[in-house]
Amino acid sequence: MKSVKMVISALVLATATSAAAEDLVIRWGTEAGYRPFIYKTSEGELTGLDVEIGNAICEELQAKCEWVEQDWDGIIPGLLGKRYDGILSSMTITEERRRVIEFSDPYYATPAGFVGKLDMGLNDDETLAGKTIGVLRGSTHASFIINERPDVTVREYPTQDEVWLDLTAGRIDASFVNQIAAQEGFLGTENGEGFGLFGKSYIDPAVTGSGIGVGFRKADVELREKVNGAIKAIYENGTFRALNEKYVPFYIGME
Amino acid sequence: MDFSLIFDNWELFLTGLGNTVWLVSLALIIGGILAVPLALSQAYNVPYFGKLSLWYSYALRGTPLLVQVYIIYYGLGQFESVRNSVFWVLLKDPYFCALLGFSLNSAAYASEILRGAIVNLPKGLIETAYACGMTRWKVIRRIALPIACRRSIFAYSNEVIFMLHGSVIASTITIVDLLGAGRRLNSQYYVTFEGFITVAFLYMAIVAVISLAFRQIEKRYALT
Numbered sequence: 280m281k282s283v284k285m286v287i288s289a290l291v292l293a294t295a296t297s298a299a300a301e302d303l304v305i306r307w308g309t310e311a312g313y314r315p316f317i318y319k320t321s322e323g324e325l326t327g328l329d330v331e332i333g334n335a336i337c338e339e340l341q342a343k344c345e346w347v348e349q350d351w352d353g354i355i356p357g358l359l360g361k362r363y364d365g366i367l368s369s370m371t372i373t374e375e376r377r378r379v380i381e382f383s384d385p386y387y388a389t390p391a392g393f394v395g396k397l398d399m400g401l402n403d404d405e406t407l408a409g410k411t412i413g414v415l416r417g418s419t420h421a422s423f424i425i426n427e428r429p430d431v432t433v434r435e436y437p438t439q440d441e442v443w444l445d446l447t448a449g450r451i452d453a454s455f456v457n458q459i460a461a462q463e464g465f466l467g468t469e470n471g472e473g474f475g476l477f478g479k480s481y482i483d484p485a486v487t488g489s490g491i492g493v494g495f496r497k498a499d500v501e502l503r504e505k506v507n508g509a510i511k512a513i514y515e516n517g518t519f520r521a522l523n524e525k526y527v528p529f530y531i532g533m534e
Numbered sequence: 535m536d537f538s539l540i541f542d543n544w545e546l547f548l549t550g551l552g553n554t555v556w557l558v559s560l561a562l563i564i565g566g567i568l569a570v571p572l573a574l575s576q577a578y579n580v581p582y583f584g585k586l587s588l589w590y591s592y593a594l595r596g597t598p599l600l601v602q603v604y605i606i607y608y609g610l611g612q613f614e615s616v617r618n619s620v621f622w623v624l625l626k627d628p629y630f631c632a633l634l635g636f637s638l639n640s641a642a643y644a645s646e647i648l649r650g651a652i653v654n655l656p657k658g659l660i661e662t663a664y665a666c667g668m669t670r671w672k673v674i675r676r677i678a679l680p681i682a683c684r685r686s687i688f689a690y691s692n693e694v695i696f697m698l699h700g701s702v703i704a705s706t707i708t709i710v711d712l713l714g715a716g717r718r719l720n721s722q723y724y725v726t727f728e729g730f731i732t733v734a735f736l737y738m739a740i741v742a743v744i745s746l747a748f749r750q751i752e753k754r755y756a757l758t
Contacts, residue, residue, distance in 0.1 A: 355724065445708075448626075450611065
């Protein structure tokens with residue numbers, strides 16, 4: 280009799296917790312093409328630091344994670360159109376974007392820089408004048424180059440992968456890009472041989488924004504607060520540091 | 535909607551409009567010229583060339599324009615041998631790659647229209663021309679080709695509009711065409727509609743001009 284009671288209570292408990300877990304479904308919108316943050320394995324599965332952080336946030340909130348893929352230049356419209364609930368795709372927090380959406384607290388930050396052929400003697404000064412710079416369409420790096428360097432020719436690409444293709448092909452002289460993405464997606468691979476970072480590291484918020492955050496619709500205050508709590512938790516329990524070490528050779532977390 | 539963004543950036547849209555118009559115009563001219571031998575060799579079953587033209591138009595009409603442009607732009611650029619060849623001066627340039635892709639594609643469609651018109655010419659017309667003592671080549675040059683062209687005008691006006699809409703693919707290989715201009719405005723100011731609405735109206739304006747022009751051409755030259 281006692282064991283029957285225990286089985287029943289266990290069952291009740293199990294259904295109760297699974298019901299709670301199913302209550303909250305968070306759909307993350309993302310663009311896969313940005314190693315090591317978000318990319319696809321050869322089997323076509325999404326992986327990377329962003330994916331693991333997203334899943335860790337869901338775990339913290341006992342929510343179910345769903346991932347929705349979206350091209351970068353449509354990623355904010357997709358959020359506003361409710362195709363997903365949050366943008367978790369290494370999106371830089373900027374004032375321009377905050378006119379349209381709201382961000383969580385930053386969960387990491389990375390400097391930007393120029394990548395080009397090392398033997399060309401390029402620097403981020405007047406040696407760049409007249410050169411062709413490839414950038415990811417719709418990125419803060421693109422806006423920065425378009426607005427601040429009228430002396431260069433800007434070419435915009437659908438994904439960063441295509442920028443690397445054209446940099447190796449010699450169609451462009453350099454790319455202005457997130458340094459870690461450059462390291463992992465290009466410089467660390469055999470295609471990146473002979474290429475490297477040049478010029479200074481751009482860590483000014485006007486250039487790279489104030490860190491990387493999760494984007495939300497302005498009205499979704501509750502979800503944003505919950506995710507802020509979860510980000511704090513994965514920092515405190517060491518999950519962030521472990522994931523950081525797994526994907527990036529140096530610490531990129533917030534202070 | 536922030537209309538001031540559109541007016542402040544009118545030069546951007548003008549650049550885009552210019553790039554779209556010259557890319558499409560030049561592609562249609564080159565495609566139209568290539569279409570003549572392609573159509574003739576098929577219509578007259580010229581040994582080897584007829585079959586070759588058939589396969590050409592099948593391959594180019596059987597694959598999406600986006601794929602063709604990607605193969606020319608990103609695909610060829612991957613080969614060291616292509617990059618070291620003399621053609622790289624041209625293939626390096628996204629405008630050339632877009633023009634090449636658009637021209638080859640347009641040639642395939644235009645040749646199909648023209649071939650159909652040649653094959654469907656009234657038998658009596660051609661026989662009369664031979665009876666007058668014209669050689670085969672003269673019949674083609676003076677009778678078959680001019681009349682087939684005039685009977686193709688209706689179908690060809692559609693191809694012109696399709697080519698215009700297909701030309702948005704130029705923006706995927708970094709060209710600031712009309713769509714590229716709209717996208718650049720969107721990404722520079724983080725807006726959604728302003729850029730797209732503006733280019734939508736500009737595309738409609740181009741189509742209006744094309745339609746009016748073809749109305750006049752049809753009135754003067756078209757044969758049914």
